[in-house]
Amino acid sequence: MKNFYAKSNFETIQEHTDKLLSNLQIIKKLYPDININWDLLEISCIYHDIGKINRKFQDKVTGIKRHMDEVPHAFLSIALLNTKELKKFFTADEISALISAIAYHHERNFPDEELYNKEIENIKEALNEFRYEKIQFEINPKRPSAKYFMKCKPTSESSKEIFQNYLMVKGLLNRLDYAASAYEPVEIENDYLENLLDDILKNFQEKNPNTDWNMLQKYMIENRNSNLVIIAQTGMGKTEAGLLWIGNNKGFFTLPLKAAINAIYKRITGNIDNNISNKIGLLHSEAYNEYLEMESNTNGILDIDSYYTKTKQLSMPLTICTLDQIFDFVYRYKGFELKPVTLSYSKVIIDEIQMYSPNLLAYIVYGLEYITRLGGKFAIVTATMPPFLINILKDRGIDFKVPEPFIDSRVRHSIKVINQKINSEFIKNQFKDNKVLVICNTIKEAQRIYEELEEEGLNTKLFHSSFIKKDRKDKEKEILEMGKIDNKESGIWICTQVVEASLDIDFDVLITELSDLNGLFQRMGRCYRNREFNQTGYNCFVFDGGEKRCSGVGYFIDEDIFKLSKEALNQISGYIDEKQKIDLINRVYTMDKIKNTQYYNDFIKSIEYLDRTYDNEMEKKEAMTRFRDINNLTIIPKSVFQENHEDINYLINKLNEKKSSNMTETQNKNLRKEKIEAKNKLFDFTVAIQSYLFKSFELNWETIEINSYESLRIVDIPYDKFQGLQTQNIRKNKAEVGEIGDRMF
Numbered sequence: 001m002k003n004f005y006a007k008s009n010f011e012t013i014q015e016h017t018d019k020l021l022s023n024l025q026i027i028k029k030l031y032p033d034i035n036i037n038w039d040l041l042e043i044s045c046i047y048h049d050i051g052k053i054n055r056k057f058q059d060k061v062t063g064i065k066r067h068m069d070e071v072p073h074a075f076l077s078i079a080l081l082n083t084k085e086l087k088k089f090f091t092a093d094e095i096s097a098l099i100s101a102i103a104y105h106h107e108r109n110f111p112d113e114e115l116y117n118k119e120i121e122n123i124k125e126a127l128n129e130f131r132y133e134k135i136q137f138e139i140n141p142k143r144p145s146a147k148y149f150m151k152c153k154p155t156s157e158s159s160k161e162i163f164q165n166y167l168m169v170k171g172l173l174n175r176l177d178y179a180a181s182a183y184e185p186v187e188i189e190n191d192y193l194e195n196l197l198d199d200i201l202k203n204f205q206e207k208n209p210n211t212d213w214n215m216l217q218k219y220m221i222e223n224r225n226s227n228l229v230i231i232a233q234t235g236m237g238k239t240e241a242g243l244l245w246i247g248n249n250k251g252f253f254t255l256p257l258k259a260a261i262n263a264i265y266k267r268i269t270g271n272i273d274n275n276i277s278n279k280i281g282l283l284h285s286e287a288y289n290e291y292l293e294m295e296s297n298t299n300g301i302l303d304i305d306s307y308y309t310k311t312k313q314l315s316m317p318l319t320i321c322t323l324d325q326i327f328d329f330v331y332r333y334k335g336f337e338l339k340p341v342t343l344s345y346s347k348v349i350i351d352e353i354q355m356y357s358p359n360l361l362a363y364i365v366y367g368l369e370y371i372t373r374l375g376g377k378f379a380i381v382t383a384t385m386p387p388f389l390i391n392i393l394k395d396r397g398i399d400f401k402v403p404e405p406f407i408d409s410r411v412r413h414s415i416k417v418i419n420q421k422i423n424s425e426f427i428k429n430q431f432k433d434n435k436v437l438v439i440c441n442t443i444k445e446a447q448r449i450y451e452e453l454e455e456e457g458l459n460t461k462l463f464h465s466s467f468i469k470k471d472r473k474d475k476e477k478e479i480l481e482m483g484k485i486d487n488k489e490s491g492i493w494i495c496t497q498v499v500e501a502s503l504d505i506d507f508d509v510l511i512t513e514l515s516d517l518n519g520l521f522q523r524m525g526r527c528y529r530n531r532e533f534n535q536t537g538y539n540c541f542v543f544d545g546g547e548k549r550c551s552g553v554g555y556f557i558d559e560d561i562f563k564l565s566k567e568a569l570n571q572i573s574g575y576i577d578e579k580q581k582i583d584l585i586n587r588v589y590t591m592d593k594i595k596n597t598q599y600y601n602d603f604i605k606s607i608e609y610l611d612r613t614y615d616n617e618m619e620k621k622e623a624m625t626r627f628r629d630i631n632n633l634t635i636i637p638k639s640v641f642q643e644n645h646e647d648i649n650y651l652i653n654k655l656n657e658k659k660s661s662n663m664t665e666t667q668n669k670n671l672r673k674e675k676i677e678a679k680n681k682l683f684d685f686t687v688a689i690q691s692y693l694f695k696s697f698e699l700n701w702e703t704i705e706i707n708s709y710e711s712l713r714i715v716d717i718p719y720d721k722f723q724g725l726q727t728q729n730i731r732k733n734k735a736e737v738g739e740i741g742d743r744m745f
Helices: 013-030 038-047 054-059 074-076 093-102 114-126 160-184 193-209 215-221 238-246 256-268 289-299 304-312 324-331 338-343 358-374 387-395 422-432 443-454 469-482 517-524 561-570 576-586 598-612 620-627 639-656 663-682
Strands: 230-233 253-254 278-283 318-321 348-351 377-381 413-418 435-440 460-463 490-495 509-513 540-543 574-576 633-635 687-690 703-709 710-713
Touching: 013 038, 013 509, 038 093, 054 114, 054 620, 074 093, 074 114, 093 160, 093 422, 114 289, 160 193, 160 338, 160 710, 193 238, 193 574, 215 238, 215 574, 238 253, 238 256, 238 377, 238 460, 253 324, 256 278, 256 289, 256 318, 256 469, 278 289, 278 304, 289 304, 289 663, 304 663, 318 324, 324 338, 324 620, 348 358, 348 443, 358 377, 358 387, 387 517, 413 443, 422 435, 422 443, 443 460, 443 490, 460 469, 517 561, 517 576, 540 561, 561 576, 633 639, 639 663, 639 710
Parallel strands: 230 377, 253 318, 253 348, 278 318, 348 377, 413 540, 435 490, 435 509, 460 490, 509 540, 633 710
Antiparallel strands: 413 574, 633 687, 703 710
């Protein structure tokens, strides 16, 4: 019989399909309780690529000729299903779901009617030479009846039964297909995490035999099968608690900041002796960089291409990631199905939920409702939880437990509220050879304070989001080093919200602008993180602006919530324990007080948009942009380009290097890696700025081409590695825009 190929590397349709079926057995063995008809999924695997036997596809894949009128193979595949036989085993809704899942597994548009019917007839000739023993029914090429198949994908607005089956079959078919094409396993068993955590506890017990998991951690173990909302103070071991809740299940651990994600990833991998690439993955926009660093530390033993592929395909038993990497499915873009289906048999940790904007909170609520309906589990683990959000989760019909907050009786903080704008003179007087953390709401304010303290000759550092990536990484390493509890170095770090959550730093004094109570208590978690404050006086100083507003209020900080927070703080002076903090949150963030704020209005609008919209024609890239609420442009400051233009030009040339026909597979692989490394290094010279600046300020720039579809702007904005971008001195256009540009943190 003739060979029919599925890939340009001459892998046959049968070989490729067998890989899908092998992966199907893996996932079925590991997660037998997935809510899916396994027979339906198996048939989708067997038939999904059979349409590739058509002559035009075979001409293309073997390099003979590319036909401009080729019908997408998936639509030919469904014409080879025997619906008469399928009716003996499946309902009409199940058959409809199966046909749609196969037809749209590559997200192609329905072909021209006349051409489609013609190609169905033409495929009969190829069938005479094609044999595959796993085909279960006699094939008689025929367009599926309209009662089973319409020219568009099922949506949640169509038959609920059809859509549920379609979602599960298509999502898992995509997972199996992508894994087979990448020559990687679709899932890797989590058979190590509980043992790893046991070993960590034993290491603690070697130093102190009485050491045991605390009340929070034991609660998480005991409630592994429940959805949870956990409120626990900083320093209670929330990371370990989350991992104990995941146990030996497939898990995703989400955090809002890449620096915090990297830190947790390194913490966990530091306890893993071998085979890291089959145990834990790191997933955010710069994860490949971290893998490259790990590869260099393992002397090239680690195959990072395979590791990164498995991570991107969500195959890892445990993945530490940003929210956008797994929850962007809420926009239901083309091909969204594989993510909610994967999460339907996974456990998801949402850490530091208070850090997210109203829009992202809406996506979290909608996403949790979606995946729990499919069978997935979640645990929100946070230091502060607005009560109105708990009400909304309940109103959406999501089932979860909310135990009493996990706090201890230690007093770690003593607050002094100062009814003024934050000022450098006060900060200077508090610096007495200790570690002082200053947190401002905006970059502009942080830069002002930094400049004033620099003039005093104090050991002062600045950290915010408007540094080029290379300098920002250095800043993160520096502040993490100084923030170690056993580091006795003294100095002043002036920061923005980039340090607000999850960073494991411990300073002696916190001086901060007020943003809102949630943000304030997170900031306080960076001071006396796990120490008792048993001195007189204060270690946390909060400037509430006095008669004026703090920076950022009315722009990215909701003015009404700021006022509510300011009023609540007027009652506080001196020691404050964890219970008092939670009581304040519960008084301020009630539904009655929040419902009339712009913050709540933005949240509800986002939820309503997701409830009513089903835009299955949206591209994934657009969905990612919307999810991240990105309105930024990536630029290279002119001074950075001038200092590094030789390196930048070399990297761009490397990115445009073409592979030659005589290259070996190893050489091709090395070139791909070199290009990825070059792109990462190139973007180390970049920084994101808000696009409105180009409309509102008189900026000069030039464009450099990276390749035929990517370019970068070199923009003349003052920059140095000590202060980052300095937009305050750029001339504004006549239409003034206020200080919304300081929103970036």
